[in-house]
Amino acid sequence: xxxxxxxxGARSPLPDPAKKPRRSVGKPAAxxxxxxxxxxxxxxxxxxxxxxxxxxxxxxxxQPPSRAFWFGTDTMGRDIFSMIWHGGRVSLAIxxxxxxxxxxxxxxxxAASGLAPKWLDGLFMRAVEIFLSIPSLLLVVFxxxxxxxxxxxxxxxxxxxxxxxxxxxxxxxxxxxxxxxxYVLASRCMGGGFFHILRRHLAPxxxxxxxxxxxxxxxSAIAAESTLSFMGIGLPLETISWGSMLALSxxxxxxxxxxxxxxxxxxxxxxxxxxxxxxNWLREGGRQDSSHL
Amino acid sequence: MRRKNPFIYYGGKALAFVISVFxxxxxxxxxxxxxxxxxxxxYYGERAEKMTAAERAQAEARLGLDQPTGVQYIRxxxxxxxxxxxxxxxxxxxxxxxISARLPNTLLLGGxxxxxxxxxxxxxxxLCAWCEGRLADRxxxxxxxxxxxxxxxxxxxxxxxxxAVQLRWLPSSGAYTTGGGGFGxxxxxxxxxxxxxxxxxxxxxAYMIRNKLLEEVRSDYVLLAKAKGLKRRTVLxxxxxxxxxxxxxSLMAVSVPHVLGGTYIVETVFSYPGIGTLSFESARYQDYxxxxxxxxxxxxxxxxxxxxAQVISERIDPRAGEGEVPEHG
Numbered sequence: 001x002x003x004x005x006x007x008x009g010a011r012s013p014l015p016d017p018a019k020k021p022r023r024s025v026g027k028p029a030a031x032x033x034x035x036x037x038x039x040x041x042x043x044x045x046x047x048x049x050x051x052x053x054x055x056x057x058x059x060x061x062x063q064p065p066s067r068a069f070w071f072g073t074d075t076m077g078r079d080i081f082s083m084i085w086h087g088g089r090v091s092l093a094i095x096x097x098x099x100x101x102x103x104x105x106x107x108x109x110x111a112a113s114g115l116a117p118k119w120l121d122g123l124f125m126r127a128v129e130i131f132l133s134i135p136s137l138l139l140v141v142f143x144x145x146x147x148x149x150x151x152x153x154x155x156x157x158x159x160x161x162x163x164x165x166x167x168x169x170x171x172x173x174x175x176x177x178x179x180x181x182x183y184v185l186a187s188r189c190m191g192g193g194f195f196h197i198l199r200r201h202l203a204p205x206x207x208x209x210x211x212x213x214x215x216x217x218x219x220s221a222i223a224a225e226s227t228l229s230f231m232g233i234g235l236p237l238e239t240i241s242w243g244s245m246l247a248l249s250x251x252x253x254x255x256x257x258x259x260x261x262x263x264x265x266x267x268x269x270x271x272x273x274x275x276x277x278x279x280n281w282l283r284e285g286g287r288q289d290s291s292h293l
Numbered sequence: 294m295r296r297k298n299p300f301i302y303y304g305g306k307a308l309a310f311v312i313s314v315f316x317x318x319x320x321x322x323x324x325x326x327x328x329x330x331x332x333x334x335x336y337y338g339e340r341a342e343k344m345t346a347a348e349r350a351q352a353e354a355r356l357g358l359d360q361p362t363g364v365q366y367i368r369x370x371x372x373x374x375x376x377x378x379x380x381x382x383x384x385x386x387x388x389x390x391x392i393s394a395r396l397p398n399t400l401l402l403g404g405x406x407x408x409x410x411x412x413x414x415x416x417x418x419x420l421c422a423w424c425e426g427r428l429a430d431r432x433x434x435x436x437x438x439x440x441x442x443x444x445x446x447x448x449x450x451x452x453x454x455x456x457a458v459q460l461r462w463l464p465s466s467g468a469y470t471t472g473g474g475g476f477g478x479x480x481x482x483x484x485x486x487x488x489x490x491x492x493x494x495x496x497x498x499a500y501m502i503r504n505k506l507l508e509e510v511r512s513d514y515v516l517l518a519k520a521k522g523l524k525r526r527t528v529l530x531x532x533x534x535x536x537x538x539x540x541x542x543s544l545m546a547v548s549v550p551h552v553l554g555g556t557y558i559v560e561t562v563f564s565y566p567g568i569g570t571l572s573f574e575s576a577r578y579q580d581y582x583x584x585x586x587x588x589x590x591x592x593x594x595x596x597x598x599x600x601x602a603q604v605i606s607e608r609i610d611p612r613a614g615e616g617e618v619p620e621h622g
Binding site for chain 2: 126129132219223226227230231233246249253256258261262265268269272273276277280292
């Protein structure tokens with residue numbers, strides 16, 4: 001910008017926008033700290049939870065928060081405080097597992113499609129489009145029915161298998177950009193196979209650009225798990241997770257038991273928010289140049 | 294520049310559409326048959342479990358379920374091409390009738406929601422770009438990040454808890470009170486579902502408009518327009534916004550399935566009698582005929598919207614020759 005002004009002989013605008021301290025996207029310390037506390041609490045929950053989360057104390061069903069039950073009890077008489085930490089483990093595990101599945105599929109399919117000849121690539125993109133056109137909720141219901149009774153593993157598999165497409169598109173675009181470069185050509189000439197090139201040459205180059213999507217994928221997988229469990233097609237009530245705790249909320253609505261709905265949901269929303277902040281931080285920071293308007 | 298023959302151009306698009314829908318129908322047919330569960334239960338109810346083997350075989354033959362899947366599919370396709378989509382096992386009437394009874398509700402919710410999202414995102418995004426970096430911009434971005442993190446179903450629950458259970462201002466479920474059904478009654482039932490639908494999607498698109506505008510504001514022609522003495526408002530709304538519109542329009546076309554998927558969840562939480570609750574039911578109870586039509590219907594909408602997005606971006610901006618549909622993440 002300066003250069004242009006100097007070229008036409010005008011004075012450079014003041015103050016110099018490059019030197020102006022810009023409000024950059026700082027490290028989201030608070031978000032990371034909250035996330036760490038939640039994760040640690042879930043991992044080491046045996047040390048401090050007062051009650052067995054699965055124990056149904058039917059004499060004390062639907063109790064509001066009190067000194068005995070810090071966050072109250074649900075309609076089946078389970079202690080919500082203990083369930084939160086215990087269920088958080090399952091929710092976080094599903095988030096991580098299904099992200100591993102979807103990232104794996106995305107990297108393999110994206111790289112294969114990016115390296116493939118044009119007609120195969122076009123065919124693949126068509127197939128992805130058709131895959132995308134089935135509403136993912138229906139797809140999940142199908143897959144869930146095929147895999148049988150839902151467990152942590154099968155649910156993460158299903159969520160992972162339905163959430164890889166946008167990441168795969170990014171990988172494909174990056175691979176198409178990289179595949180003409182000399183080092184890939186050299187590696188091919190020396191007989192490097194698909195997986196060798198992918199691991200040594202392509203992955204290190206495209207990984208930074210999908211890092212943000214990976215974090216966001218954890219977030220949306222946890223949200224998907226809770227939505228599915230809430231609708232009754234995810235985890236059963238006995239498998240405690242943030243989503244399956246909320247599956248009781250229809251009964252809770254009738255009796256006005258707000259703590260059954262608000263407390264697990266708040267934990268869920270706060271963790272999702274922290275993950276989003278972390279993801280946004282991974283994406284390149286704010287813009288450098290100033291507005292012309 | 295090479296001009297394409299419009300017949301070949303639109304003919305090709307139509308052909309791609311037909312082939313995609315055909316493939317989709319085949320895939321949906323096979324996958325729905327793979328799912329375990331007993332379609333007879335949804336037709337005969339409890340009685341299906343007490344049937345003898347002979348009765349069972351007879352019932353299956355009557356519904357055509359005894360044939361291999363390939364034969365079933367070809368028979369289904371033959372009938373479908375004649376406009377006969379079979380009967381719903383659960384409702385025992387023509388599938389088209391079942392769907393057409395529910396379709397207006399979903400179109401109402403989805404349509405108004407879509408318009409709200411479209412205009413709201415444009416207004417918010419432009420506002421943010423107008424006061425970039427100032428309080429309003431930062432506030433809107435922050436609020437947007439927080440709300441878009443909240444799962445839709447939980448947002449619905451909280452709204453029901455506040456407005457229906459505590460304050461008793463709005464109804465908590467359904468599309469109209471039984472017996473009623475006037476305009477006011479319907480509108481009152483729509484407020485909460487619409488609020489959730491709009492709030493869940495609005496921010497993403499507003500943010501996209503904002504970022505596109507901010508990119509645009511940094512280009513050279515804005516400097517020229519400013520040097521020419523044009524007003525800030527004129528530059529932003531006449532020049533920048535107009536340049537952003539093509540990509541926004543095609544993004545909105547691609548976004549239809551996301552809004553659709555969102556209304557499915559919202560419909561379930563509010564027990565709103567629409568297509569979403571219907572497809573959910575039909576998938577759970579193996580109501581094959583109903584499921585097929587619903588799958589094809591929503592799939593066709595999605596494919597149509599994708600093609601529309603391509604056409605829009607190619608028509609308005611001829612540089613987008615390859616027709617890359619914008620990324621939706």
